[in-house]
Amino acid sequence: MTEKDRVKKVEEALIAAHRSRPKALPEPGWDNRVMARVRSEGTPRATAQTEQTQRFVWRFAAAACVFALAFSLWALQTGINPEQLALNLFMDDPLALQAVPLFAL
Amino acid sequence: MTARHNQNEPGTLPDDDIIRRILAGYIDDFEILLERYRGYVFTIASGLLPIDAVDDLAHDVFVEAYRSLPKFREGTSFKKWLAGITIHSCQDHWRRHYRSLETPLSALTDEHDAWIDAVAAGEASEVFAGSERQKEARDILQHALSGLSVKDRMVLTLVHLEGLSIREAAEALGWSTINVKVRAHRSREKMRRRIAALLEEGVTP
Secondary structure: OOHHHHHHHHHHHHHHHHHOOOOOOOOOOHHHHHHHHHHHHOOOHHHHHHHHHHHHHHHOHHHHHHHHHHHHHHHHHHOOOHHHHHHHHHOOOOOOOOHHHHHOO | OOHHHHHHOHHHOOHHHHHHHHHOOOHHHHHHHHHHHHHHHHHHHHHHOOHHHHHHHHHHHHHHHHHOHHHOOOOOOHHHHHHHHHHHHHHHHHHHOHHHHOOOHHHOOHHHHHHHHHHHOOOHHHHOOOHHHHHHHHHHHHHHHOOOOHHHHHHHHHHHHOOOOHHHHHHHHOOOHHHHHHHHHHHHHHHHHHHHHHHHHOOOO
């Protein structure tokens, strides 16, 4: 018997063992537990409203991406440096009078 | 069947009508769906998860299905939709508890070793006589599945262990048939390599 045959035999036996394994059954009171949880959730309409809100928000996702891309391109063309702007803001130095000599920008 | 009759006996209504009633506020009608498909969900989950995890998972599946009822498309099969939720929940369970599902080689004993040798030598019928022997087989299977990714494990279980067709597994998982076919083949090869290693090296040092 080759190695391949031996592996195949073990594999078949493992599959047979898997298929004959005992099936789980609901414990007593399982249905009541599920229904109690379901009742505490209320009607699923609230979820539907959330879905509608999500659908509404996602409708603008493409437009937001296009805007972000266009803004990035514009920023690149006009030479805006967001890091420097942030530093100026942080140092309360809108004209960059201190930031430029301090950090050799 | 008249509308009045249906109103009096919601238990006889088709799934779509029951779902419509639940969404209209008849929450208790969900119990009808629970009774209809409880066994089905338990059967699917029993094939995919350790037996002690099935009860809680089935509970979560029905709660999730209830929350998602507004997303259910009328005219499609509720049974298939529920099967999809069950399978995805099992996948999530494996992701969360992956470590605990692994069976290290050190967990296998001389009895497991004897089982492998006996089966490989063609003594399957005698070996399977007792339930203890089946437990050993399941431990070895868990070890053979250790090391597979969650997705590979899922596909292998559905296609090779549960016996679903590639198309059925693809539908249940929401993947392409090519993806399922490739993963099923690859994961089976991995499992065979682990079985070959057990045969060659044994389980005890």
